[in-house]
Amino acid sequence: MSAIGAIDFFRTTASPTPKPWMRALFTQLESPISEASIGIGCDAGYGRLVRRRNSAEQSHYLTGVRISMAIQVTIDMSAREGRFDDLREWFVKNLPGTRSFPGNISVEVARNQDDPAHILFVEKWDKRSDFEAYLAWRDESGVIAELLEMLDGEITFRYHDFLGV
Incomplete structure (x- = not known):
């Protein structure tokens, strides 16, 4: 098997x-x-x-x-003016580590059609603790600090349970 x-x-x-x-x-x-x-x-x-x-x-x-039994995490952020291309390169460089982290099921990234600076991540994880361990790893490695330099405002995290309907 x-x-x-x-x-x-x-x-x-x-x-x-x-x-x-x-x-x-x-x-x-x-x-x-x-x-x-x-x-x-x-x-x-x-x-x-x-x-x-x-x-x-x-x-x-x-x-x-x-x-x-999986969870969905949505992550909202906005690119700082003039930094979208840098942010996109950062995503390309760092998302393979996200996708290969234990507990990650999927990651999708979308750009808002009406507000092109606004980025939405939709991620699926086996459980919330897997995502929290991933986030701690990213913070300890300094990757989140790199990300924050390219953003305007705060990052918003939301955790969702699937209803199965």
Whole structure:
């Protein structure tokens, strides 16, 4: 079995072996998945891909699939005038460390269409303590101080639980 655990693909018709289109879909996931980790089953007619990680507390879904027991962190910030390009380079340099930090599921960064200096991070973490450990690591390494030099105002952090609806 792969490191991320088993994949259960639920379709209205059970199939004993993965189909070629399923393998193609799995290659688009964040982590490599071996064929040995693919399971096919039936879920009362609801076709959905379930990616299970080695954690009893969550099942991670991609592309519209439900996340449970994970948290979402939104981070709002505004670039200082004339510093957006520097800020973008900083993101490119530092986001690989975020994405590889234990407990990180995903990170997306967006720029506000109506206020281009405003940046929004949408991050998913296994649990809040994982994000807090990550933030402490970034603070201790001096990366947050670098970031603050390029920002106008404060950074706002918000923590959200998924409702599963």
